[in-house]
Amino acid sequence: MTKDNKGGTAGGLSRRGLVKVLGTTGIASALAGCGGRRAASDNGGGGGGGGGSTDTALTFAQWAVPQDSQYNPWNSKNFAEPRRMLWDRFMRYNIAEQKFYPYAISDWTFDNDSATLTVRDSLSWHDGTPVSATDVVNQLKLDMYTGGSLRQYVDGVAAAVTKQDEKTVEITLNQRLNEQILLSYLQPKRLVAKDSVYGEYVKRADDAGGEEARSKVISELQTTAITDPVGNGPFKFEDADTQRTLLTKYEDHPDAGNINFPNMEYLYMPTNQKRWNALINDRTDGSATLFMPANKLKQLPDHTHVGLIPRHWGxxxxxxxxxxxxxxxxxxxxxxxxxxxxxxxxxxxxxxxxxxxxxxxxxxxxxxxxxxxxxxxxxxxxxxxxxxxxxxxxxxxxxxxxxxxxxxxxxxxxxxxxxxxxxxxxxxxxxxxxxxxxxxxxxxxxxxxxxxxxxxxxxxxxxxxxxxxxxxxxxxxxxxxxxxxxxxxxxxxxxxxxxxxxxxxxxxxxxxxxxxxxxxxxxxxxxxxxxxxxxxxxxxxxxxxxxxxxxxxxxxxxxxxKLAQTFLTSDDWNVPPADSEKIQLYWPTEWLPRTGDWTAKQG
Missing domain, CATH: 3.10.105.10 (Dipeptide-binding Protein; Domain 3)
Structure with missing residues (x-):
């Protein structure tokens, strides 16, 4: 969003309205059938850990057809749910505590109208290259160039975000900004902008002679589909077909030791009804957020726990x-x-x-x-x-x-x-x-x-x-x-x-x-x-x-x-109780495996 739009998006539809349109009308057609909940165990899939576990794949659902999904976050078409485990967010936020915790950004400092961010040590891309300050600069700049909320607080994107050394980034603001507000803008960002993939767009946008030239660069970025993503999260992309996306554990992730199962899979389920039935019939292991009416909740197995997470909205x-x-x-x-x-x-x-x-x-x-x-x-x-x-x-x-x-x-x-x-x-x-x-x-x-x-x-x-x-x-x-x-x-x-x-x-x-x-x-x-x-x-x-x-x-x-329903199963998995503060996150399905709070039971 730009400051002039006051929270709107291009074309005049508000951000909130756009989210609702995409969420309700941008969903694919009916599911033709998909693999079972433990299908990944039949496909090898690599990854360590999980020896003797009763379930070798943590299974969720996704809206878009897996092989039609893409992983460029600045292209909203078919940006798929596996993104949750492919990339790390800048920070973690516990809603109950209203407190920010380090993650991809391991440290931050504020000095009136500037902020310094430090990249987490040992964080690497799935091709083995270290995550650097340049990647963070790319992420922040592309978010601003595409209308991100921080754009209104800098005078010029190219000069406002700079690399100080290999692990440190500085943001220069055009005003003093409440730390809580700045952290709220930074925390949800996923660190996606690997320099070898997105660096050219940043350089071209920085060097563009004017808004028209820059808009052409950003338009190209927003229509580019990436189908073979290079992530930095605890799981890496393996393959996708018409019914399933398979991810395998990335052993070099700093939190890999918290994870004792080798695979994650996302099954094509483009309707709420199919997702309800998948939880009822034990075909999925949970859901980040999904509204399930009372008549369906009553059909859930006893080992499916329903937590409630505030959306600060209604x-x-x-x-x-x-x-x-x-x-x-x-x-x-x-x-x-x-x-x-x-x-x-x-x-x-x-x-x-x-x-x-x-x-x-x-x-x-x-x-x-x-x-x-x-x-x-x-x-x-x-x-x-x-x-x-x-x-x-x-x-x-x-x-x-x-x-x-x-x-x-x-x-x-x-x-x-x-x-x-x-x-x-x-x-x-x-x-x-x-x-x-x-x-x-x-x-x-x-x-x-x-x-x-x-x-x-x-x-x-x-x-x-x-x-x-x-x-x-x-x-x-x-x-x-x-x-x-x-x-x-x-x-x-x-x-x-x-x-x-x-x-x-x-x-x-x-x-x-x-x-x-x-x-x-x-x-x-x-x-x-x-x-x-x-x-x-x-x-x-x-x-x-x-x-x-x-x-x-x-x-x-x-x-x-509104309180969002989140679903966790405990038949094959160790998970926190439904009323635990550990699930007060956006969202438990992506954070709990990282923190060692969603693990496979050992057989």
């Missing part, structure tokens, strides 16, 4: 601020008092524990861990409005805004019925279930409301981006990020909020220190920008201020917070 109602009714804060607040978020979470969770009702509509995530009251709103939580269902308060708010209830229907000053319909992506069945609950509750209160569920691609590509909705559905936070800056940036400074919802730049809000005092004019977007440079107590106060503004203005109405 279903929200977004308002079209061009609508004369929704532009009024009294109406948005009235809706919050009408809607029973517990019922929405229950119905959208399909009988599972994967959806929690939002307790504090404030832009803050972490309801499941107590982080909101205990950390972000410590000392001020009681000041915030929870908007528990209260028809009397909703009535008072609507009447104060000039509406009246006649014959059971709310009407505006002209006598027209208050009609607030909800548009939804039909393919998001859990969201649709939640939206049905909302329309029912609004209608019962006397606000006319119906659900308009459109084809998923039509919703994201047209209805949502062209603000052709009254109330729409969208995630209300920046998923997989726990630090509040990212959520407030989305709510007040993103393409979604600015271009699709038309959220105003300024609001009138009473001060947090005196909630009954005279409202004052605030500009949340400016406060978000200030937060990027703040740390410690100053940052906490700014977070509380932004949470208060969100709570009082409701640019979106957060309904539920």
């Amino acid at each position: 279903l929200g109602l977004v308002f079209n601020f061009r609508n004369e009714h929704l532009a009024k804060p009294e109406v948005r607040k009235a809706l919050a008092y009408v809607i029973d978020r517990k019922a929405v979470a229950k119905n959208s969770g399909a009988g599972t524990d994967s959806k929690l009702p939002v307790e504090y509509p404030s832009g803050l995530t972490g309801q499941f861990s107590g982080a909101i009251e205990d950390r972000w709103l410590k000392g001020v939580a009681d000041t915030f409005e929870k908007y528990q269902p209260d028809p009397a308060k909703a009535t008072e708010l609507l009447e104060s805004a000039g509406y009246a209830k006649e014959d059971g229907t709310w009407k505006d000053g002209s006598g027209a019925a208050l009609q607030l319909d909800i548009s939804a992506p039909a393919g998001f069945t859990d969201w649709v279930a939640g939206a049905k609950t909302v329309t029912s509750q609004l209608s019962s209160f006397g606000i006319k409301s119906q659900l308009n569920a459109q084809d998923t691609s039509t919703y994201w590509g047209k209805v949502y981006t062209n603000h052709e909705f009254t109330i729409g559905l969208q995630g209300w936070a920046d998923y997989d990020n726990s630090y509040p800056y990212f959520h407030f940036d989305f709510l007040f400074s993103s393409t979604d909020s600015n271009d699709y919802w038309k959220v105003p730049e300024r609001f009138e809000v009473p001060p947090l220190s005196d909630p009954s005092g005279e409202p004052r004019s605030v500009t949340p977007g400016e406060l978000v920008t200030t937060l990027t440079e703040s740390s410690g107590e100053a940052a906490l106060k700014q977070i509380q201020e932004l949470a208060w503004i969100t709570n009082q203005t409701l640019p979106v109405l957060p309904l539920q917070e």
Whole structure:
């Protein structure tokens, strides 16, 4: 993303919208049949360890046809799941602890407007060449050239990222940046950009005479398919056919000693239903994340454990601020008092524990861990409005805004019925279930409301981006990020909020220190920008201020917070308990084998 796009992607579709379109409509056709769970043991496949183990291949699923998959991360077409074990991420992040741990980057230091990164010793590519600082420079530069979030914090990519020695990289920023924000940008990156493969693109982009010339280089990169990848992770690419990708253990990886099985395999399973059945029938050993409804969960073997991992994200109602009714804060607040978020979470969770009702509509995530009251709103939580269902308060708010209830229907000053319909992506069945609950509750209160569920691609590509909705559905936070800056940036400074919802730049809000005092004019977007440079107590106060503004203005109405289901099997494998903090990672299937917490049982 570029700064100008404020979180959007080329073509105007937001990053969150694009993820949803690709995730729902970019999936291949039905599975024709695939090898069994222990198929790799019949194929040799190399690798040490695993002697006497009851299972010699850790087996997962992949969306794309294996032999059609490719491994260039800057080409989104058919970028396949085996990437999780082929390359190492920069760092590891434990969600429960909210703490970063070294990985491919073994050390880092910060000095106001610069950062120094050190490459892990003994980390090598699968062809035996050492991973170097040049490879890290390549990774950072290509991410920035292709619109990565760090681009907005450097003045020029070519000069901003430099190799200091064979193992050290320096990033020069154009401002002081909160360490938590910078680490959040760096941590998820996989170190893919081997110099012999990607170095030419970096050099050409650095040397390009202008944006047009550079765009041609990047376009070429983004259309290049790599089918024979050279990784640096604990498993290396062996082969792929129509049904399976086979990886074999890379004995020279620094963490190879933690792994006692020789193979990993990814079976072609392009639908949720096939993945459900594979877990039920013991054809796969787990799944990073997969939503499974209650009726399917009941069919799982006892040795399949279901863990819950917070996504720091969930279903929200977004308002079209061009609508004369929704532009009024009294109406948005009235809706919050009408809607029973517990019922929405229950119905959208399909009988599972994967959806929690939002307790504090404030832009803050972490309801499941107590982080909101205990950390972000410590000392001020009681000041915030929870908007528990209260028809009397909703009535008072609507009447104060000039509406009246006649014959059971709310009407505006002209006598027209208050009609607030909800548009939804039909393919998001859990969201649709939640939206049905909302329309029912609004209608019962006397606000006319119906659900308009459109084809998923039509919703994201047209209805949502062209603000052709009254109330729409969208995630209300920046998923997989726990630090509040990212959520407030989305709510007040993103393409979604600015271009699709038309959220105003300024609001009138009473001060947090005196909630009954005279409202004052605030500009949340400016406060978000200030937060990027703040740390410690100053940052906490700014977070509380932004949470208060969100709570009082409701640019979106957060309904539920999602917990992702993750699956681990223990019949042939040693795995942590489902409630262990060890699985609070994105994702256990790629981290636990590396740390020695997912090993084969010995026969």
